[in-house]
Amino acid sequence: MYFSASVVLAALLAFPLPALADARSDAKAQVEFGIKVAQNGLWKEATYRWEKAVQLDSTYAEAWNNLAIGYEHQGRFDEAEKAYQNALKLDPKNVSIRQNYDLFKEINDRTKRRRDR
């Protein structure tokens, strides 16, 4: 009994569900394309790609991080904040996401202070 259960578990770990794998690989393709176009300055297109990536796989922390940067670049601060928070919730120990968020927060807080003055 224990043997068969562990075999099933091992099989599941070794071969993840194809649907999940497909979603992640499709999302990854969108993320990579987004990075390429962002490096060429096409931030709107990049943001669109990363939006698609998080739609395909909402557990993809890196895609949320990139999406947050895309929103930040367009001055969409509320959406950027939410995207960063999603990214950090999914991968709280990721130093790069934390660093991006800290830099964003500094600007966002300053903007809010200016608005309130």
Place this chain on the structure above:
Amino acid sequence: MTARSAAAIASLAFLCASGCTNFYEVPIETPIQAKLDVSAFRRVLIAGFISGGTDDVDANLETVRLLRSQLRSKTNLRVIEAEVLPLVELAGEQAAKTAAEPATLPAAGEIPGAQPATPATAPDDTRKPEDRKQETPVRSKKDLEKFDRIFADAAFWKKLGEEYESPLIVTGTIMFTPHQTAGFVNVNREVYDQLGRRQVMQSRVYQERKGFILEPKFVFIDGRTGATLHSESYRREILYPSAQSTPALASYFELMDQLIPDFLGALSTQKIRGTRILLR
């Protein structure tokens, strides 16, 4: 080196290389929206400021010059080159006029037992404006308050706006005052150990310092109606060791440099440059 260890090193190098390409540092420009919608204006008039504090710097003239040059290079607005208004004198005259007018008190008949109200005596003000300026210098924020009413005088600003084809008018007050303080401050000291190695140690020392406080209030007025659109106040100070001699004008520009981005941010979208890390 065996074939196995060579393969291990190669695979480690591959892993590192693939790991390194998992992030991309990209430059980004974060836009900060302007506080004011100035799309209705194509021109801007930096009219002048009520300035006070030290006599070492003509804060009115310097501020007008600085803001004009900043607006010219960093916004799309056309900057009107006009004479700088001597706003202290104008506001002083206005204040004197207001004081000369009879106070709007209730009619004597309305208050039982009251004597007829006598209007306030008009000040015998036959001096030249230059003399008046010398006698009433603005030294503190309290001195400024009596001139503050001019910013609410819509008719005055509307008339000025008509002269310059209804621009956005920027005016306000500037206090630039000397400041002195004494107390404990953190200082870095260089220390060399027996081996000649340099270390930086922080310590607290008592120091007398002097410098300046800059307190501007920028008022943005609609030249079409004379109404105030927006106003904002700032306070910045700078202190130097008392032995250091820094010219007042240098301090003024140092402090204004800190404020300029905020001032420009009220009128135009500013972009903050930085870098972020994209992840795969």
